[in-house]
Every structure is written in structure tokens, then in C-alpha cells.
Amino acid sequence: MSVKVFDGTAFAEEIYKNLRSRVRKLKERGIVPGLAVIYGKGIPAAESYVRAKIRASMKTGVSCAVFPMSPLSGEKAYIETVEQALKDKKIHALILVKPFPKKVDFEKLEALVGSIKDAEGLNPFHFGRLFKARGLEEIKRKNTIVPATALACAEIAKKLGSPLKGKRALVIGRSNVVGKPTAHLLMMMDMTVTVAHSKTRNLKQEVQNADLVISAVGHPNLIAGSWIKKGAVVIDAGTSHLHGKITGDVDFKGALKQALWITPVPGGVGPVTTALLLRNVVSLAEGVLR
Numbered sequence: 623m624s625v626k627v628f629d630g631t632a633f634a635e636e637i638y639k640n641l642r643s644r645v646r647k648l649k650e651r652g653i654v655p656g657l658a659v660i661y662g663k664g665i666p667a668a669e670s671y672v673r674a675k676i677r678a679s680m681k682t683g684v685s686c687a688v689f690p691m692s693p694l695s696g697e698k699a700y701i702e703t704v705e706q707a708l709k710d711k712k713i714h715a716l717i718l719v720k721p722f723p724k725k726v727d728f729e730k731l732e733a734l735v736g737s738i739k740d741a742e743g744l745n746p747f748h749f750g751r752l753f754k755a756r757g758l759e760e761i762k763r764k765n766t767i768v769p770a771t772a773l774a775c776a777e778i779a780k781k782l783g784s785p786l787k788g789k790r791a792l793v794i795g796r797s798n799v800v801g802k803p804t805a806h807l808l809m810m811m812d813m814t815v816t817v818a819h820s821k822t823r824n825l826k827q828e829v830q831n832a833d834l835v836i837s838a839v840g841h842p843n844l845i846a847g848s849w850i851k852k853g854a855v856v857i858d859a860g861t862s863h864l865h866g867k868i869t870g871d872v873d874f875k876g877a878l879k880q881a882l883w884i885t886p887v888p889g890g891v892g893p894v895t896t897a898l899l900l901r902n903v904v905s906l907a908e909g910v911l912r
């Protein structure tokens with residue numbers, strides 16, 4: 623059995639191709655989809671995240687306005703910036719890039735963004751639509767705004783793990799942004815889903831039982847390669863810095879000996895997430911026409 627390494631950049635290109643034609647149609651009707659990115663200036667992780675969003679916007683024809691906030695900005699300045707972006711008719715979608723200064727109440731800002739311009743799909747309205755949907759097809763058809771990393775994991779699973787029906791999936795991590803929505807999406811895809819977290823007693827055993835492992839923790843090499851079931855599909859959404867390199871949660875080299883498919887870090891889930899985030903932006907811009 624030879625392991626296959628998933629090419630996230632190539633998969634993302636397929637998504638961009640489809641998006642470019644949706645953007646062209648919007649432009650024919652006089653609408654240029656607009657994204658606003660609000661972030662803390664001088665924070666390296668935030669700045670590289672923002673650069674990736676600018677590149678992706680340019681690829682698709684989306685206009686991207688960046689709002690770098692000074693380290694001295696207080697909550698009032700953040701609120702004013704969000705309000706300005708909400709009022710701007712040229713902006714259809716908004717992203718708040720973490721980390722934010724401690725003095726800024728992130729949840730307050732999230733609530734202020736509301737649902738209409740929420741590109742990240744974290745507003746309870748979008749969560750409600752996601753949890754009521756009957757499948758990935760319905761999500762696509764209704765342009766449901768789903769947290770992009772979760773949807774990236776589900777779309778990659780669909781591509782690599784087929785057939786998934788009835789098989790065992792393990793999602794490691796239970797955050798609102800990745801773990802929870804990912805587990806829900808996999809359940810909609812007829813998988814039998816287990817969710818592990820920091821209090822899980824025997825992670826190794828859970829991994830050994832899984833036909834599909836999706837990890838979203840942020841601890842380098844948390845999952846030993848030898849734990850992976852022979853022929854399993856491994857999707858690593860975790861990203862952390864180790865010895866100056868971006869590293870996933872899974873011991874990549876070890877997992878190569880066991881898995882059927884594996885996503886690398888970087889170059890796996892990340893590019894697909896960015897493309898699907900842009901898809902959310904385009905969907906929100908299309909919403910203006912409804």
C-alpha cells in the first residue's frame with residue numbers, strides 16, 4: 623500500500639476556478655464582492671494570515687480592504703472600525719483576525735458583526751442553519767456559511783475517504799471554529815463520529831479505532847504515527863510552530879507508514895480553508911441580490 627499525500631493547493635485551485643465564474647456574474651450586475659480584514663498590526667501570525675487572504679482575494683476578483691489596528695488601540699477603536707465596515711456597502715464580509723489585545727472583548731465584537739457580513743460562519747444564525755442542514759449538498763445549494771476549516775476538512779474527507787458511510791471518524795478538538803462543526807459535518811456524511819478533547823482518557827486507543835482521523839488541536843506531534851490504523855485517512859488541521867517551522871498535530875513521517883491518505887502541514891488543510899473562506903465571501907455578496 624503506498625501512501626498518498628494530499629495536495630491542498632491543487633484542490634484549492636478547483637474551488638477558485640468556480641469562484642471566479644461566480645464573481646464574474648456578480649460583476650456583470652455591478653457588484654464587486656468586498657472583504658474587510660481587521661487585525662492587530664505587527665503580530666507576525668496575523669500579518670501572514672492577512673497576506674494569504676489578500677492573495678486569495680486577488681485570485682478570485684474579490685476586493686480586500688485591510689484594517690490594521692495599532693497595538694495601542696482600545697476596544698472603542700475596534701468597535702468603530704467594525705461599525706465602519708458594517709456600514710460600508712462595498713463590504714459584504716468581515717473577518718476578525720485573532721489574537722486581539724486582552725483589553726478588547728472579542729465576543730462583543732463578534733456579536734457586533736452579526737450574521738449578514740460574518741464570513742467565518744460563527745454567528746448563531748449560521749450555526750443554526752448548519753445544524754439543521756441535511757447534508758453537504760444542501761449546504762452548498764443554500765450557500766450556508768460554514769466555518770471554513772471545518773468545511774475544508776469535510777470536503778477533503780469526501781474526496782479522499784470515499785466511501786465514508788458507516789465508517790468511524792475521530793475528530794480531535796471541540797472548538798466552535800473547527801472541532802464541533804467538523805464533527806457535525808461528518809455525521810451528516812453518515813460517518814460514526816467520536817470527538818476527543820483534552821479530557822479524553824485514551825487518545826491512542828481512539829486513534830487506533832478510526833478510519834478517518836481529523837485533528838485540530840495545535841500540539842505538534844500529539845499523535846504518533848504508529849497509532850494510525852493501517853489504511854486510514856488522516857487530515858491534520860493543527861498548526862503550530864516548532865523549531866521555526868509550521869507543524870501539524872500528527873507525526874507526519876510516522877503516519878506515512880500507516881495511512882492511505884494524509885494531508886501535509888503546511889499545504890494541506892490551510893489552502894483549502896482559505897479558498898472556502900473566499901467562497902463564504904462570495905456567497906455573502908450574492909446574498910445582496912436575494
Ligand SMILES: NC(=O)c1ccc[n+]([C@@H]2O[C@H](COP(=O)([O-])OP(=O)(O)OC[C@H]3O[C@@H](n4cnc5c(N)ncnc54)[C@H](OP(=O)(O)O)[C@@H]3O)[C@@H](O)[C@H]2O)c1
Pocket residue numbers: 771794795796797798799800801818819820821822825838839840841844859860861862891892893895896
Ligand atoms: N489549517 C487552518 O486553516 C486552520 C484554521 C483554524 C485553526 N487551525 C489550527 O487548528 C488548531 C485548533 O484550532 P482551534 O481554534 O480549534 O483551537 P482551540 O480553540 O484551542 O481548540 C483546541 C482543541 O484541542 C483540544 N485539546 C487540547 N489538548 C488536547 C490533547 N492533549 N488531546 C486532545 N485534545 C486536546 C482542546 O480540548 P478542550 O476543549 O478540552 O480544551 C480543544 O477542544 C490550531 O492549531 C489552529 O492553529 C488551522
